[in-house]
Every structure is written in C-alpha cells, then in structure tokens.
Amino acid sequence: MKKGKLMAFMVTLLSIFGIILTASATNNVQTVDAQTKEKYVIATDTTFAPFEFINEAGEMVGIDMDILAAIAENQGFEYEVRALGFNAAVQALESKQVDGVIAGMSITPEREKVFTFSEAYYHSSLSFAVKADSDIQTLDDLKGQRIAVKTGTQGAELAESLREEYDFEIVTFEDSVNMYQEVMVGNSAAAVEDFPVMAYAINDGKLALRQLEETFDIGSYGFATSPGENPDLVAAFNEGLANIQASG
Known part of the structure; x- marks a missing residue:
C-alpha cells in the first residue's frame, strides 16, 4: 500500500x-x-x-x-x-x-x-487483494482469474459487474476469513473487500496479502x-x- x-x-x-x-x-x-x-x-x-x-x-x-x-x-x-x-x-x-x-x-x-x-x-471504497508475493500488479493481470467474494456484499457486486469485462470466475464465501484464506492458499487469485478492512488486517500482520492500486468508491456506511x-x-x-x- x-x-x-x-x-x-x-x-x-x-x-x-x-x-x-x-x-x-x-x-x-x-x-x-x-x-x-x-x-x-x-x-x-x-x-x-x-x-x-x-x-x-x-x-x-x-x-x-x-x-x-x-x-x-x-x-x-x-x-x-x-x-x-x-x-x-x-x-x-x-x-x-x-x-x-x-x-x-x-x-x-x-x-x-x-x-x-x-x-x-463513514465513507469507504473497495479494493482487490492478492497474495503478498504474487506477480499480479493491476486489474488487467486478473483477467480470466478466479476471484473470491463475500456473499451479499458490495465486493461481490463489484466482481459481478466486472465479470464479463475481465472474464472473472467468481466464488462466494459467507465470511471474510474463508475468503482471505482462499487467496492465501492459492485457490483464488484475488479477493474483493472494503479497503480499510483489508488494510487494517494486512498492516496488523494478520493477512499475507497485498492490495492493488485500483480502488472503487462505494459511498458511505x-x-x-x-x-x-x-x-x-x-x-x-x-x-x-x-x-x-x-x-x-
């Protein structure tokens, strides 16, 4: 970041x-x-x-x-x-x-x-996160890749809205922990989550992930x-x- x-x-x-x-x-x-x-x-x-x-x-x-x-x-x-x-x-x-x-x-x-x-x-935005040692740097690098999302969230809606353009394969989870784990073990290339939530977990050392530069405004809580x-x-x-x- x-x-x-x-x-x-x-x-x-x-x-x-x-x-x-x-x-x-x-x-x-x-x-x-x-x-x-x-x-x-x-x-x-x-x-x-x-x-x-x-x-x-x-x-x-x-x-x-x-x-x-x-x-x-x-x-x-x-x-x-x-x-x-x-x-x-x-x-x-x-x-x-x-x-x-x-x-x-x-x-x-x-x-x-x-x-x-x-x-x-509170005003927030969304971002994609990949494994910390991944070669993926931009959203274009995620074309044709598997994306992990959490059911019922704006992250899931964002991934769905980009599915056709980037040829995403989307897999859903009920909670953030399993969604993050999906990426860290290499089953999915990226996860989509609210920017401050992933930033907090990454900087706290709880996630071996790295956020991409692109962010997507989602308004306020x-x-x-x-x-x-x-x-x-x-x-x-x-x-x-x-x-x-x-x-x-």
Missing part, C-alpha cells in the same frame, strides 16, 4: 476514535426518546475488523461497536448485539427478527428500497432498520451521531 493511502486511512480511524472517546463528556445535549422497547436487538458481522470483530476475550469490539455504544449512552437506550455474519444479519433484518444492523453496511440505492438508513457515518419499524431508533441514532460528532 502506498504511504499516502495508509496515512489517510489511519487519520480517518483516529478521527473516528476521537469522536467516540469524547462522546461521554457531552452532558448538555438534546436527546430523542428511544424508549419504545425495553431493549433493541442489533445484528452485526463477525469478521470485519476494524469495524466489528471478536477479540481474544470473546467480546464483540470495533469502531461500529464503539459508535453504537456512544450513541446509546448519549440517547439513553439499551441494546443487545447479535454477531450473525453480514449476510445473515441482513436476512434477519429483512425478516424483522432484529431491530437494526450495523456492520459496515454501505448505503446504496438498491438497499434504500429495502431498508431505512441513518445518516452516513449507515445504520439500517426495516422501513416503518423503530422510527425512534433511527431518530435516536441520528441525534446521537450528530451529538458525538459535535462534541469531538
């Missing part, structure tokens, strides 16, 4: 953490009444570090978890997190088995037809709910997000 991209990525993460750490210091704020339920059930992914992942103690942690905790404290509502994996989380929300999803979920026109989103809280369901929760999320941003 180029130093400029890494620096911009780290600055973004530090900015987000700065917002979170100062949120609890904000006392004189206007809050939305989100007490329509005793406790909201929020679904999330399980392998999307640094936004959400399970640490060595078995706890669900990450940027999304910190943002949710800060907003809930600011707005005075309780919640329970269910770590389901991205595709299962989306399906649970569609079937109204959970009240919301926060899982690095990009706000897209297609998803806005199905879900109600909060205000955006948002908190999702079912249309017409829990409007107070969406309002509380937006109000809390504005408050912790202002306090930071």
Whole structure:
C-alpha cells in the first residue's frame, strides 16, 4: 500500500476514535426518546475488523461497536448485539427478527428500497487483494482469474459487474476469513473487500496479502432498520451521531 493511502486511512480511524472517546463528556445535549422497547436487538458481522470483530476475550469490539455504544449512552437506550455474519444479519433484518444492523453496511440505492438508513457515518471504497508475493500488479493481470467474494456484499457486486469485462470466475464465501484464506492458499487469485478492512488486517500482520492500486468508491456506511419499524431508533441514532460528532 502506498504511504499516502495508509496515512489517510489511519487519520480517518483516529478521527473516528476521537469522536467516540469524547462522546461521554457531552452532558448538555438534546436527546430523542428511544424508549419504545425495553431493549433493541442489533445484528452485526463477525469478521470485519476494524469495524466489528471478536477479540481474544470473546467480546464483540470495533469502531461500529464503539459508535453504537456512544450513541446509546448519549440517547439513553439499551441494546443487545447479535454477531450473525453480514449476510445473515441482513436476512434477519429483512425478516424483522432484529431491530437494526450495523456492520459496515454501505448505503446504496438498491438497499434504500429495502431498508431505512441513518445518516452516513463513514465513507469507504473497495479494493482487490492478492497474495503478498504474487506477480499480479493491476486489474488487467486478473483477467480470466478466479476471484473470491463475500456473499451479499458490495465486493461481490463489484466482481459481478466486472465479470464479463475481465472474464472473472467468481466464488462466494459467507465470511471474510474463508475468503482471505482462499487467496492465501492459492485457490483464488484475488479477493474483493472494503479497503480499510483489508488494510487494517494486512498492516496488523494478520493477512499475507497485498492490495492493488485500483480502488472503487462505494459511498458511505449507515445504520439500517426495516422501513416503518423503530422510527425512534433511527431518530435516536441520528441525534446521537450528530451529538458525538459535535462534541469531538
């Protein structure tokens, strides 16, 4: 990864953490009444570090978890997190088995037809990653190659949109761990994932991968709910997000 991209990525993460750490210091704020339920059930992914992942103690942690905790404290509502994996989380929300999803979920026109989103809280992009010692340098080098993607993600949509142009063979996985492993053992030439997620894992020494220079803008992440369901929760999320941003 180029130093400029890494620096911009780290600055973004530090900015987000700065917002979170100062949120609890904000006392004189206007809050939305989100007490329509005793406790909201929020679904999330399980392998999307640094936004959400399970640490060595078995706890669900990450940027999304910190943002949710800060907003809930600011707005005075309780919640329970269910770590389901991205595709299962989306399906649970569609079937109204959970009240919301926060899982690095990009706000897209297609998803806005199905879900109600909060205000955006993070802007992201996609990139392809290959084995660290691979000779592949550009997207053109991936023509006719096998590409690993995660089910239900924008990475999967991107690979599909490029399939005909680059003659991709696409293989899908339910989680990021198996998708990455597919590339590291040489079964697939590349994986597609959100840029900051792969950058975090690679720089943390967890992945023997290397990102290609090309990136693809995918817009912003948002908190999702079912249309017409829990409007107070969406309002509380937006109000809390504005408050912790202002306090930071």
